[in-house]
Amino acid sequence: MCTSSVQLFKQRLKYARFKGASDEIIAELERKVKESEELERIPKFYVANAFQHPSMAVLSIEDNHLDLRKHHWGLIPSFVKSEVEARELWNKTVNARGESIFEKPAFSHAANFSRCIVPLDGYFEYHHRHGKTFPYLIQQEDNSMMYVGGLTAKWTAPSSGKLVRTFTLVTTPATDFLAEIHNNPKLEAARMPLLLDPENIEKWLNGSVEEAKALIKTNEMALKAHTVNKLIGKDSKGNAPEALELHDYPELQSLPGLFD
Numbered sequence: 205m206c207t208s209s210v211q212l213f214k215q216r217l218k219y220a221r222f223k224g225a226s227d228e229i230i231a232e233l234e235r236k237v238k239e240s241e242e243l244e245r246i247p248k249f250y251v252a253n254a255f256q257h258p259s260m261a262v263l264s265i266e267d268n269h270l271d272l273r274k275h276h277w278g279l280i281p282s283f284v285k286s287e288v289e290a291r292e293l294w295n296k297t298v299n300a301r302g303e304s305i306f307e308k309p310a311f312s313h314a315a316n317f318s319r320c321i322v323p324l325d326g327y328f329e330y331h332h333r334h335g336k337t338f339p340y341l342i343q344q345e346d347n348s349m350m351y352v353g354g355l356t357a358k359w360t361a362p363s364s365g366k367l368v369r370t371f372t373l374v375t376t377p378a379t380d381f382l383a384e385i386h387n388n389p390k391l392e393a394a395r396m397p398l399l400l401d402p403e404n405i406e407k408w409l410n411g412s413v414e415e416a417k418a419l420i421k422t423n424e425m426a427l428k429a430h431t432v433n434k435l436i437g438k439d440s441k442g443n444a445p446e447a448l449e450l451h452d453y454p455e456l457q458s459l460p461g462l463f464d
Contacts, residue, residue: 206352206373206397207254207298208328208435210341210448211246211261246274250447251328251435254278254298262371263321264356265409275320279372280359281310287361300355300372302398302420306413311372314355319408319416320371322352326448327397328435329386331456338453339435340385345426353398353408353419374398376422385429399423431456 252258254277262275279297280290297310305315326343327350344350353374360367378386378394386394398420400408407415433451434440441447 206327206329206375206395208339209249209252209254209260209322209324209373210326210328210343211249211252211323212325248443250443250445251440252277252443253436255295257294260371261323262354262356262369263323263405263409264318270409273369275356275369275371277372278370279310279314279355279357280368280370281313281357282359284359285362287363290359290361297370297372299375299395301395302353302374302376305355305374305420306417311355314357314372315416316413318356320354320356321400321405321409322354322371322373324350324352324397326350327352328432329382329396329429330388331385331431332387332389333455336455338456339432340429341432341448342382342385342427342429345428350397351400351402351405353400374420376420379422379424379427381427381429396422399425401425 246261247259249258249260252260257276257278259274259276261272263270263272265271266273277298278294279300280294284290284293293310300308300311300315305311326341328339329342330337330339332338354371355374356369356371358367358369374397375395376398378396382396383394386396388394400419401423404419408419430450431453432447432449435447441449
């Protein structure tokens, strides 16, 4: 699972033209989200905890335009009838297994009609050893932005009429490298986010179902990882730059095979 992530780019990108876009708009998007200082601010998340349902920047299609706006982490499908039902579902939909998103009722409509990209600077995964967990920060080896495939939904709260935009991250089987880290004994197999190469952004957002399905696979892109301080509890650094810094754990110093 991916339940904590990093999203640091500064600003919101408003209504870039999407129709007919290809490599040029992808390059422009990457430049703007990294460099722009003239668009409305988006909060920095050094540690975004999915179960707190933070409002994060998500790239999607709105009215045939490329749009970047905030969505809450944890998908609430439009068919949910009450706030109670929404709260009960929210923690169960922070991730969506890519192998079943076109069949599961909670995800199928979004998988067919409202796929999205969540741009991240990295994400966290836990390693299990001797009954303890140790958080790792996962990033691209060259520190470039990660484009994670996701799904979005719009839900209207019955009591207030408020429109709530939400998202989930799609996951795939993990690479061998990530499986050494994500070794949760309660899971059948290690998972990782659906990492998309920049040239596949447009296809995931606006391609056919068949094109989207073809992208749901393990990406062997070059990644790096290091242990960080605890993400929650009294020893955590909170939502601060220090949360990303290397923190060594003596219990892991003799871990055989890890990253050999």
